[in-house]
Amino acid sequence: MRVLFAGTPAVAVPSLDALVKAGFDVVAVLTRPDAPLGRKRVMTPSPVAARAEELGIDIIRAAKVDADTTARIAECAPDVAAIVAYGGIVPRPALDIPAHGWVNLHFSLLPAWRGAAPVQRSLMAGDDITGAVTFQLEEGLDTGPVFGTLTESVRPDDTAGDLLERLSVSGAVLLGQTLSAIEAGQASPQPQAGEVSLAPKLTLEDGRLDWQKPALALDRQARGVTPEPGAWTTLEGHRVKLEPVGLRPEVKDLAPGTIRVDGKSVLVGTGSHAVELGRIQPAGKKMMSSADWARGLAAPERVVFE
Template sequence: MRVLFAGTPAVAVPSLEALIGAGFDVVAVLTRPDAPTGRKRIMTPSPVAARASELGIDLIHASKVDAGVTERIAGYQPDVAAIVAYGGLIPKAALGVPRHGWINLHFSLLPAWRGAAPVQRSVIAGDDVTGAATFLLEEGLDTGPVFGTLTETVRPEDTAGDLLERLSLSGAVLLSQTLSAIDAGKAAPQPQQGDVSLAPKLTLDDGRLDWRQPALAINRRSRGVTPEPGAWTMLDGQRVKLEPVAMRPDVRDLAPGHLRAEGRNVLVGTGSHAVQLGRIQPAGKKMMPSADWARGLATPENVEFE
């Protein structure tokens, strides 16, 4: 079966490799154009583009699928298109090109968390279990019938990055199995059932920690926005980046946002009990252990996060 693969970030690479390993004929890869990365803003190919180049697969670079891109896709005569976090909408004209349609690997148990940030939103919401699903792409937002699912436990210390890495590996197997079933004529997609929730793309504002909230909500948010866009707070009018915070239910005498250093531990008050800082990156400096940062403060007890 001739497969067009569409994907951009590192989490899509295991799926590309799984399809190659399963013997599918991946005729081309659709990915977003090179983008500037790092402090020097060097133009860099996407992880999927880099891996496809290593594998000798033709590349289609496109930030959106317009008429010209659709024509290029059609030129490869794909039987099916597999899409994993490509980062752009697929218009109706392109949806009809492969005879088996576009099969999307989505990192949630649909119809929960439809949208661009399902894993991040799941962690922030405090879900105990999430998963992945393969479904037939339609014009609606992640609304198509589902071919298969898998589940994954959300561990207490999981960041969105940790969870997404695990799902990218297990989801790659699910995608390969789904395409094999389609190729064998044994696939039977079923309409989505259950409550719908939406997972819009995270913005920088989603990473700001509100110290008036309970510690549990702050802990979940700090993990859900890691690694991107990252957790942060304000101090003396400047943005300070934070790695995920830990729960300290034994400390309840700190007001929201107020700090206290206890040996190697730096505690911050919340709307319930305290949390413990991990690493911190003050404005204009590198990420460092919070204890090292606190030692540089004249009076840590007078510091208050905004």
Template sequence: MRVLFAGTPAVAVPSLEALIGAGFDVVAVLTRPDAPIGRKRVMTPSPVAARAIELGIDVIRATRVDQDVTARIAAADPDVAAIVAYGGLVPRSALNIPRHGWINLHFSLLPAWRGAAPVQRAVIAGDDITGAVTFLLEEGLDTGPVLGTLTEAVRPEDTAGALLERLSHSGAVLLAQTLSAVEAGQASPQAQHGDISLAPKLTIEDGRLDWLQPALAIGRRARGVTPEPGAWTTIEGQRIKVEPVRLRPDVQNLAPGCAALREKSVLVGTGSYAVELTRIQPSGKKMMTAADWARGQASLESVVFE
């Protein structure tokens, strides 16, 4: 079966490799254009584009699927299109090209967390279970009928990045299995059912830690925005990046935002009990352990995170 693969970030690469490994004929890859990376802003292919080039697959780079891109997709003559985090909408004119349609791998249990940041939102919300589904792409936002499902436990220490990494590999297997079922005429699309929740793309502001919130909520947010856009707070108006924190229910006498050093651990008060900082990055400096940062402070007890 001839497959068009659409995807952009590193989490989509395992799916591309799984389809190749399963023997599908990936005739073209649709991905976002090269983007400037690093301090020197070097124009760099997307992870999917880079892997496709290594595999000798034709690459279509496009910010959006316009008339010209639609014509290139049609010229590739795919039987089905598989899409994993491409990062753009697919218009009806392109949806109609493959005879088996477009099959989307989405990293949530739809209709929960429809949108661009399902894993991040699940971690922030404190979900115990998440997963991935394959579904038939429609013009609506993640509304199509489901073809396959897998579940994954959210571990207490999971960052969004770690959880997404696991789902990218198990989801790749699910996607290959779904395409095999479609090719064999054994796929059975099922309408979504359950409570709908939305997962819009995270902004920088989503990473700000509110020390008036309970420690559990602060811990979930810090893990949910790691690695991107990253957790942060401020001291005297200066932004400081914060890596995921540890919960310290044994310390309950710190006011929200107030820091203290206890047995070489840097603690910060919240709306409930304290949290322990692990690594932080002051403005204009490199990431460092919280203990190293504390040694550079004249008086940690005078530090208040805002």
């Protein structure tokens, strides 16, 4: 079966590898254009493009699926298109090209967390169970019927990066199984059922910690925005990036935002009880342990995050 693969970030690479390994004829890869990365803003191919180059697969680089991109997809004559975090909308003319349509691997248990940041929003909401599904892509936002589902427990210390890494591997297996079922004429997608929730793309503001909130809410927020856009606060008007925090429920006498050095631990007060900082990146400096940062403060007991 001829497959067009659409994807951009690193979490899509395991799916591309799985389809190639399974023997599908991946005729082309659709991915976002090269983008500037790092302080020197070096133009860099997407992780999917880089892997496609290694595999010798033709690449279609496109910021959106416009008329020209649709024509290039049609030239590939795919039987089916598999899409994993491509990062753009697929309009009806392109959806109609493959005989078996487009199969989307989505990292949530639809209809929960439809949108661009399902894992991140799931963690921020405090879900205990998440997962991934394959579904038939439609013009609506993640509304199509579901082919297959897998579930994944959320661990207490999971960040969005941790959870996405696990789901990208297990989801790649699910995607391969779904395409095999379609090829064999045994696929039977079912309409989505359950409560709908939305997972819009994260912004920088989603990472800002409000120390008046309870510690548990801050812990969930910090893990949900790690590694990107990252949890942060302000100190003397400057943005300070923080890695996920740990809960310290026995410490309840710290005012919100106030820090305390407790041995090798750095604690911060919240609206409920204290949290323990992991690493911290002050403005203009590299990420460092919170203990090292605190040792450099003249009067740590006077430091208050805003």
